[in-house]
Amino acid sequence: MPEASWWHRGGTSKPRLHYRKEVEIRTTLQELLLYFIFLINLCILTFGMVDPHMYYLNKVMASLFLDTSVPGEERINFKSIHHITDFWKFMEGPLLEGLYWDSWYNNQQLYNLKNSSRIYYENILLGLPRVRQLKVRNSTCKVYSSFQSLINECYGKYTSANEDLSDFGLKSDTEWKYSTSNTSSPWHRGLVGVYRSGGYIFTLSKSKSETKTKFIDLRLNSWITRGTRVIFIDFSLYNANVNLFCIIR
Template identity: 30%
Template sequence: MAYANKSPNEYNLNNAISQSFSGTFLQSGNIEDFYSSTSNSLLPKLYSQYTGFITDGNCFLLGSPRIRQLRRAFESANGQSQYNKEETGNYKAGWVPLGKNDTPDCEWKYYTEKELVGYPIWGQLGWYSGGGFVVELGKNISYASSTLTWLQTNQWLDTYTKAVFVEFNVYNANVQLFCLVTFLMETSAIG
């Protein structure tokens, strides 16, 4: 026997957030458009003129939004990428392999699902783990914009990118609900 108490506010909050962010980078589907559509569409909606709130003015942004990517593994023995195998190595900026005594830059360090307290997600093209390479966007739009520019300059997203997630949490005090938001952009093996 089970008992559940659902409020219509849960659906309404989910719908309102979906509507607020419709037309963002999700329609893009390719790496080239990700940076410009994220800068021009997503960031202004995440960071409103009222510090701490997203653009709808009702939801308070909790913590820092983050971008997480999963990458195809590169097998150097045969020089080909393996679409179904996930990259879990650590790198220096620009996906340069680490030397013997090097430490990875945080944006190029692989974090496991457990370290991120993540969960797997089923997309249209496949099943994605809750781990990956993570970049925090910070609490204001200027920091987030400069972070995106830096990532683009250093080619953080490239042909080995398999999936990109934008993740953030909001709280709506009007209905006393939290909402964990995850947007997914997938890339296929053929581009």
């Protein structure tokens, strides 16, 4: 009877339960070990692919185009643009001077190459820089009836529904005509919205003087309007010394 009551109470369940816990602990430790090995390999591969020259090239280019002030106006650089006039001062100043280098620090000619741009002496400008803007239509925000006689224009935030697709200004060149985006082109997420890849586009010239003339022409003919919501400046560089490409937007 005592032996039967011992089996009835489940006396053999304790060793089995203890064995299961040991198996679970052993399995957990094995999985943790494999996970740590995976993390170590991942870190080795990730940090092994990082070239310190990437950081310095990016830092130098950011300093050149974002932190350089407009000559004669130390308070104005790319990061401090608040008005249309500030934007054009940046375009005709730091951007223009940063894109087209034609002499060494001792004023000797940089390279005897026609239509070639070497940013910071050794960074080759690939292709032509491109400037693109996106606009919204008038009357894309609501004006209360009491103020409609005083307010004739109201431009809302950028959305694909509010985007302006019509020609404007001189309506002669591509910068005044809307260019549709490629369906496979990615959209760009900014601080205040998501923007498609189409817009009003113009490419800069390989000549510094021609580019400056283009900037002045666009400024005088009001290429930027109240409906402008975002402007992109895109170009690419290659540095043969460190064998790195740099895409700037």
